[in-house]
Amino acid sequence: MIPFELARPRSLTEAIALLDPEDPDIRPMGGGTAVMLMMKAGVLRPTRLVSLRDVEPEYAQVGIGNNGELQIGGLTRLATLEHSPLVKEGWPLLARTLRTLSNVRVRNVATIGGNLAHADPHMDMPPVLSSLGARVTIQGPNGERTVPVEQLCxxxxxxxxxxxxxISRVIVPPQAGRPAAYMKVTTRASHDWPALGVAVVLDMQGAAIRQASVIVGAATDRPTRLTEAEALLRGAEPSDEKTLRHAGEAGAAQLDIVGDSHGTASYKKQLLKVYLGRAVRTALAAVNSRGTAFEGHA
Structure with missing residues (x-):
């Protein structure tokens, strides 16, 4: 391994000053799970790693904002989110998804900001957070800016x-009891990388779907909103199997799906046709049991 400098700044401002916009070999490091794997594989040979473990503790906290939004510090461990009473009570979609994300060892060190910044298209949190309308606060030398998670990758x-x-903060609007589900289809263990992930959040009007937020992951190079499927679901009743089937077919047709080691493009396309409707039904069924649904490996 080529020697490198390890910097341990005490503030986020100091950490940003240690980064270089022109040098890809200087990298920030939160939990370090992805960075270490990339270094072992030889795809990353940093000259400097900027550890974020010693910056202000406010960036590792979870709280509720004045408008009821979930405020997550960018350095919050995934395990902290998983066990947070606030998340379990108000954002069951997040809580349920986190329990099946990677494994306990990774969740104990990986941070939410690092997870999102890594931008691996197989990750579970980007489609889930996108479906909830979450956004990130990004801090740099020129101040802060806010970007929807959906537009981050x-x-x-x-x-x-x-x-x-x-990423200094992740802000998640209230789930407010909306039916929601994340269907993660894996070929091995439930915490494995998904062949396909479908996140659905529904706004209901009586027995009908008023609005639907549908985001798919692991099928393309970034989490993608299925606008055609959302349009078909608008005004539909979840018991309408024909509409659910058409929504799945429309979602599959909208995407240029990419095959990989977790499944061929045709396999993923077929999964999407089936699992989109299943996600809608599971989201509504979960409301009756006061929870959020998750589907393991297929």
């Missing part, structure tokens, strides 16, 4: 973040 391992910017 731009391609494989690529985001709108500049090299000298960090």
């Amino acid at each position: 731009t391609g494989y391992y690529e985001t709108v973040l500049a090299r000298d910017e960090l």
Whole structure:
């Protein structure tokens, strides 16, 4: 391994100053799970790693804002979110998803900001947070800006973040009892990388779907909103199997699905046709048991 500098700043401002917008070999490091794997694989040979473990503790806290939004510090551990009473009570979709994300060892060290910044298209949190309308606060040398999570990823391992910017906070609007489900289809263990992930959040009007937020992950180079499927679901009743089937077919037709080691493009397309409708039904069924649904491996 090539020697590198390990910097341990005490503040987020100091950490940002240690980054270089022109140097891809200087990297920030939260939990370090992805960075260490990339270094072991030889795809990352940093000259400097900027550890974020010693910055202000406010960036590792979870709270509720004045308008009821969930405020998550960018350095909050995934395990902290998983066990947070606030998250369990108000955002069951997040709580349920986190329990099946990677494994306990990773969740104990990985941070939410690092998870989103890594931009692996197979990750579970980006589609789930996107379906909830979450946004991130990004801090850099010129101040702060806010970006919807849905717009954060731009391609494989690529985001709108500049090299000298960090995710300081994740803000999630209230789930407010809306039916929601994340259907994660894996070929092995439930915590494995998904062949397909479908996140659904519904706004109901009586027995009908007033609005639907449908985001798919692991099928393309970034989490993608299925606008055609959302349009078909608008005004539909979940008991209408024909509409659910058409929504799944429309979602599959909308995407240029990419095959990988977790499944061929045709396999993922078929999964989407089936699991979109299943996600809608499971979201509504979960309301009766006061929870959020998750589907394991298929």
